[in-house]
Amino acid sequence: MSIQTPSDFPDTDAATVTGPERPASEPEAKGLSQGQIVRKKFFDNTGAIISLVVFAVVFILAFTSVGFAGIPGWWKYNHTEFLPLVNGGAPTVTGPFSWGDHPFGQDSIGRDYFAMTMRGTQNSIIIMFIIGALAGLVGVVIGACSGYFRGWPEAVLMRFTDVIIIIPVVLAAATLGEAVNRFVGPGAQIWLLGLFLGLVLWTGLARLVRGEFLTLREREFVDAAKIAGASNTRIIFKHILPNAVGVIIVNTTLLMSSAILLETALSYIGFGVKAPDVSLGLIISQNQEAFQTRPWLFWFPGLFIVLICLCINFIGDGLRDAFDPRQKKFSASRAKESGKPAAA
């Protein structure tokens, strides 16, 4: 994530929420910084932590097994070798520690499917991070500027967004495919694909951030900051952005997980990662006809897509719950109970 730096969060917002100073006996009065609160809330979230661990495992597995950037991995095959069929191409796993020669089986021309899946996972993760970082950054900057300043900057930026928004993503990707063939080698394909997609996918985020800024800039604490003489930069970064960070994070993570789905889908219909390299979508499309006879060729890459996507979504959800300064644990039934105070 490129947007938030937890320790930068102002104490001013926390003060507006918690109200006047609490008695010293309460644990909140110990003076946790905003960053500490966020970290604590995030690490209390079981789902998010499990997802983080699973994602880390997938990440390490994908990058160490088949190697990355010229560094060889620990797996004995790579995704391009043609090997003699073992066990009729079926998976050779017999137990948790006896993987055999081809744990995920082999495809119809004998390539090791584990190596192919790992390579595809690696590519998907790289593309996802490029898209997330780039689209997140561009979207937040454009959305924040147009939402806060209004007037002509908003008009220009939003019209620019409108132009980008209506250009079909598939077309951009297809054009890129041709450009890769013509101008640069296939090695840069993954990076360029991420770059191109990132440059067209920020539009939804920009609109949402702008909407959030439009509402927030009318709020009292922004007026208060203005009257106190705060500069625009300070208001944007210290007062509005922390309040909008929930929206930004949820949407950047949703964007990243949908980026994986988009990349695999583009590869599936033939406009994304092209044949010498592998992508999870590409190998599914190459092998989907074999579903009846050799279903593992269909299951494994799909499971990895789902796994990565799920983890990213849960991490994003955990971050949202952790970051939202206004959100306390709310419970409808507790709020209804008459005897107790609503804030718990």
Next chain:
Amino acid sequence: MVTYIVRRLVTAVLILFGASFVVYQLTALSGDPLEDLRASNAPNRDQLIQARTELLDLNTPAPLRYFGWLAGAAKCIVPFAATCDLGSSIQGEAVTTSLSRAMGNTITLVATATVLAIIIGISLGIITALRQYSGLDYGVTFMSFLFFSLPIFWLAVLLKEFGAIGFNNFLDDPDIPPSTIAVVAIASGLIWALFASKSWKRKGIAFVLGAVVAAVLLFLLDLVGWFANPGLGPVVILVTGVGIAFGIVLLTAGLRNRKALYSSLIMVALGLVAYYVVNPVLNAATIWMIIILAVITVLVGLGVGYAMGGYDRSQSMRAAALTGLLMGFLIVVDRFMVTWPSYVSNPRVRGRPIATVGAETPGLEGTFWINGRDTFTHLLLPTLALLLASLASYSRYSRASMLEIMNMDYIRTARAKGLSERTVVMRHAFRNALIPLATLVAFDIGALIGGAIITEQVFAFSGMGQLFVQALQRTDPDPIMGFFLVAGILALVFNLVADIAYSVLDPRVRVKA
């Protein structure tokens, strides 16, 4: 407001010019339209290349070629001149023809999925927000994340395998083994238990009830051979209708509003009468007839609610109209179900009713009901795939939005005034929670016509998405531009609608004139 809209429309036209230029150039860059001819071994290869070069005007540089296309497209805007020229594809079919056909197909495919996703997604989001951190919340969150994470092409293949091939095999010999009944019963019990509120006792009761009801239902359906001869019948319609009436009144007016309850129940009775009276008329049904009947139903509902009178008439009118509409829906569904045996035994369908590809059974001829049935079986799987994939964003957004609203001061004020929980949730929180969703919904509807490129590809559905992808594979500029024009205009219009809706719904956001 009017000046604002006019100004936005003017800028929209400018945006369209800019974007269409970019798209045209991207298309020209995206490949070589002569690729297949260069590789061919045909003896008249050079003539073919020559002909296509002339057809696509390839000797003119792309930036200039764009203006040729623009001149043709501009004729579409001229009023009363029926010469809309969007060019033609490489095969020579006019783009306007193929566009209108693809558009019709796409709308039938995507509209249902989008509407269902909006309704189900928002209700799930609201319910989970009200029960934050409950088992239900975690369950729905996990499921929606799971569906959101499924690649749609992967899901589609699974649906084809189990939803179509598996289900068709089952329909060949519709007999449910007891083990399946047990599994379904336990699953349904678990779902009921999730929806039941906090105490373990109530969860237990809900589990037992849900499991028993599901088991008995499945057993009975199996016993009477329902899967071979489905239908609802008057008794089921009556019971469901009463349930619907109570549910709607509970949500919109509260059960203490007796007048609303009675007017809804009157609509149920009227619906049952209509079931017998209208049925003969329905034999010769057309789509317009159904629409007119629906409008009449709503009007009757409003009338009944109005006649009940009382302190808050509009509540009774709303509840009665909604109940009436749903009753009508039940009757139509029943009608569709009754045609099932004759549809399955149709020689064109050959006993494999759930289709995996295409939009209709080729050469099938029948009544409105048979053809509707046919559309339904073809659209079922792609709609399901689209629905599951787009459910998550709605439920997540509405949950987040609702959570935020429930912590607002005015909600505390409403509670402090002593309003009932229903009023607080439905009148104060729900409406405000929908504001941020208006943008999302408007935007999704705008993107709707762009179609579901992947889904159409997997299910071989000849809609807008497939038109676009096939043209792109051949580097055929005119269909791409036609697709872009339609999708782009709609996206722009609904962008504008989203902005206006936002400022209308939330007075804090002002639209500058």
